[in-house]
Amino acid sequence: MDAREAALRQAYGHAVEWLASLPDRPVPAHASVDEIMRALGVELPDGPGVPADVVDLLATACEPGLTAFPSGRFYGFVVGGTEPAALAADWLVSAWDQNCVMRAASPAYAAAEEVAGAWLLDLLGLPSGSAVGFTTGATMANFTCLAAGRDAVLRRTGWNVARDGLTGGPGVRVLAGEDRHMAVDLALRYLGLGMPELVKADDQGRIEAEALRHALAGGGGQQPTILILQAGDIHSGAFDPFAETIRAAREAAAWVHVDGAFGLWAAASPAYAHLTAGCGDADSWATDAHKTLNVPYDCGLAIVRDPSALKAAMGLQGHYLIHDERGDPIDKVPELSRRGRAFPVWAALRSLGRHGVADLVDRLCRHAGTFATGIARIEGATVLNDVVFTQICASFGTDERTERVLARLLDDGTAWISGSSWHGRRVMRISVSNWSTTDDDVARSLDAIRRASLDA
Known part of the structure; x- marks a missing residue:
């Protein structure tokens, strides 16, 4: 029991530290697969390890290779975060x-x-x-x-x-x-x-x-x-x-x-x-x-x-x-x-209640509308879809320029926004799905998109 409790306390500490880092950390991971493998150790040990030490090694080795999916500034794929009661x-x-x-x-x-x-x-x-x-x-x-x-x-x-x-x-x-x-x-x-x-x-x-x-x-x-x-x-x-x-x-x-x-x-x-x-x-x-x-x-x-x-x-x-x-x-x-x-x-559901779920949906849609309005004001950018829910697709002129904007945006690290192809064009595809996304997150992300478009 003592070993289990020590391991759980170690995991709790790392989890809290990880979640506390989300508002400020760059969204993309900053270590490669090979680097993480070396940190984890590629040779299977002959003998047992102390559970708390194993948890500590796992957390410290993997942290540089974690993408901040739960961040309010992750808009790739369609990925939500984790509501506190659910976590x-x-x-x-x-x-x-x-x-x-x-x-x-x-x-x-x-x-x-x-x-x-x-x-x-x-x-x-x-x-x-x-x-x-x-x-x-x-x-x-x-x-x-x-x-x-x-x-x-x-x-x-x-x-x-x-x-x-x-x-x-x-x-x-x-x-x-x-x-x-x-x-x-x-x-x-x-x-x-x-x-x-x-x-x-x-x-x-x-x-x-x-x-x-x-x-x-x-x-x-x-x-x-x-x-x-x-x-x-x-x-x-x-x-x-x-x-x-x-x-x-x-x-x-x-x-x-x-x-x-x-x-x-x-x-x-x-x-x-x-x-x-x-x-x-x-x-x-x-x-x-x-x-x-x-x-x-x-x-x-x-x-x-x-x-x-x-x-x-x-x-x-x-x-x-x-x-x-x-x-x-x-x-x-x-x-x-x-x-x-x-x-x-x-x-x-018990935590949010009926009105909380509705507010969550409404908030995600409001953020999507803010993104669409902000991108439309960027020189050379065009929002290609009717923004009716939480998805935005935008082009920055040519396919090549759109790709450059996406690459610079990921290098910047402020937000994660991925590309796609739609109707034969390369697009920036934004999916607003995270309960923790704030107005400030959207503003910071729009600023990053503007910087990337100027550099492209």
Whole structure:
């Protein structure tokens, strides 16, 4: 016990020091992989070490190679920080070390999952009674939901995937917009469904309803069909027109899935809920709690309207397992071994409350608007998207100049902003996702962008 407590105290000290450094430290890491490997030691010791000393070595060796992802000035990818109650709860997850598969094994975890799941459905405006599974991230949330959809549309034809697999069965037709996220393609590949048929999208990445109707009609109405929509385009932040597209899909008896990795949280804000209007009429939804809600990694959410469809795809039987007639966490996600992901989600929601979640969404969107206004005032810069949520894409003239601005910005270290390609152009892509981002963080980051543009 003494060794364990000493190691935990050492970890606590380093964690507090790390978090305290975030407001002032450069955001990019300043040591290479090889340097960190040498500091960690490449030879495995012959004998044991003192746990507290091991923790100290890990923290001091790795600190130079850490990127300040939790910083309020990290805008790359779509990465949130860690809300305080969720972070503390996640420490308890490791200490409690629960097996989170069955009600009987951990009543505490099952209770937290049920309560957090019900709160999520309420906040996101999704049908009560839907099943909520806690996965590793949005990729596996998409996988889980689409597995339920695949099996359900095939079951309508009389084909049993669980028993017979896919070989010899009817083909499943999958439609998605041209600007869908690559995680959707990956999930479909895992499921043996291949690439989706692409439906025309507008200049903001929204699937075009009329083009979808033509595509659905072209299938003849007989083939099992899945439609994938998105809440929040990765570049523009745009939302598909859910009411029109879901209505068309219903006429074709298609399963409708919504990939809402970060954008589904718009539904929690009265100011932005209009972006998700009609979204609740879909059959399944995927999102990330470690994006907009800002809980620690890893925590995706797979939500399926019909719990029996999810259980049919994900459920597992085993003679040594203790099944509960009310259902178990094991019925909703692919993994057997998993962290207690619902504990930090419960903590974040309980800490923020309904209004706190709405305020969080509103604040992220306000910062995005400030970025767009500030960048538009920089000579030679152009904001390319309609900033409707938390994403901004900007160009600095030519692709070459945009790349130079990005490189100088990373060298500066004030903020982390990554590049991408959108509509055939290189762009600076800003994603505002961190609960701790302040007005000052945005102002400092805009100043850094201005300096980088002058040097480019």
